[in-house]
Amino acid sequence: MVRSDLIDRIAEENPGLTQSEVETIVEAFFGAIVGQLNSGGRVELRGFGIFSVRSYGARAGRNPRTGEPVAVEAKNRPFFKASRQMIERLNTVR
Template sequence: MIRSELIAKLAEENPHLTNKDVERVVAIILDGICDTLAEGGRVELRGFGAFSVRSRAGRAGRNPRTGETVQVKAKAVPFFKSGKELRERLNASADA
């Protein structure tokens, strides 16, 4: 599902809200998640999962075209750990 599909589904399920209102709500939620992660925080959505930030150390990489060794800088990457309810729903649909 992409952002526009999420907005369309939420607008369909909430006819009392305009598309612009739903767009604004989705933007606020996603911006809040991004801002919290950018500050090094953690975002937990009960039943869905938790987003956090993990650090990757710098390392020696290789340019695939030339084979030359290049230094890759340390970086922070987002990490998602699924919640128990999400895992159970996924596994229940796989068993069916």
């Protein structure tokens, strides 16, 4: 599922909202998550999971073609951990 599929699905399930209103809501939702992670926080959605940021330090890597050493800069990466309820829902027999 991509963002446009999500917007279409929410719009179908909520006939009182227009496509552009749903798009605005989805954009605001994702923007709030990214903003919270950018400020060093985490986002916990009960029954779904936790979004957080993990920091990775600088290290020496290798160019896979030439084998030459390459400096890899420090970076932050988003991390998601599914909740216990989500894992249980995914593993129930249907």
